[in-house]
Amino acid sequence: MPQAQPPSLLETIKKYGSGLLRFIRSKVKTDADAEDILQDVWYQLSAVVNAAPIEQTGAWLYTVARNKITDRYKKKHEFLLEDMAAADEDDEEAQEITTLLLTEAATPETEYLRNLFWQELFTALDELPPEQKAAFTAQELEGKSFKELAEQTGEPVQTWVSRKYYAVLYLRRRLRQLYDELMYD
Numbered sequence: 001m002p003q004a005q006p007p008s009l010l011e012t013i014k015k016y017g018s019g020l021l022r023f024i025r026s027k028v029k030t031d032a033d034a035e036d037i038l039q040d041v042w043y044q045l046s047a048v049v050n051a052a053p054i055e056q057t058g059a060w061l062y063t064v065a066r067n068k069i070t071d072r073y074k075k076k077h078e079f080l081l082e083d084m085a086a087a088d089e090d091d092e093e094a095q096e097i098t099t100l101l102l103t104e105a106a107t108p109e110t111e112y113l114r115n116l117f118w119q120e121l122f123t124a125l126d127e128l129p130p131e132q133k134a135a136f137t138a139q140e141l142e143g144k145s146f147k148e149l150a151e152q153t154g155e156p157v158q159t160w161v162s163r164k165y166y167a168v169l170y171l172r173r174r175l176r177q178l179y180d181e182l183m184y185d
């Protein structure tokens with residue numbers, strides 16, 4: 001008796017696509033995140049489907065989706081320097097200052113604001129505990145990942161994440177004063 005052929009990738013996507021997307025959407029905040037995660041799941045399936053047969057495709061897909069959601073959640077704990085200037089995406093004034101600081105235009109106003117921002121940032125960094133300063137500086141200014149830092153120091157990744165988290169909270173509060181002075185004076 002001939003062996004049944006496994007379903008093609010297209011058939012699998014048709015069969016599980018909408019249910020898997022609903023599952024992912026229920027676990028993440030935005031539709032864009034859900035679609036990104038689903039795309040990652042399909043990519044992983046395409047990489048595995050030719051290597052070895054998957055006995056329970058549905059269970060495998062949902063397990064991969066859960067793992068991708070967990071990975072995305074962990075990555076959300078990494079904060080970007082840009083986030084300090086704009087804590088709220090709906091805050092138009094915060095967006096204006098972020099645009100001003102991150103633009104490549106070199107007007108006297110942007111240069112003055114950039115210099116002022118960097119001076120205040122470095123002053124605020126000096127006020128942090130050394131571990132928090134190291135975490136923020138290594139990740140944001142030197143571009144190192146938490147994994148790299150953990151491997152270099154032997155400390156857990158979560159320790160580095162926590163240190164940077166507290167540094168960002170302090171820096172947001174501290175730099176909020178500068179933001180308020182620039183925007184409301």
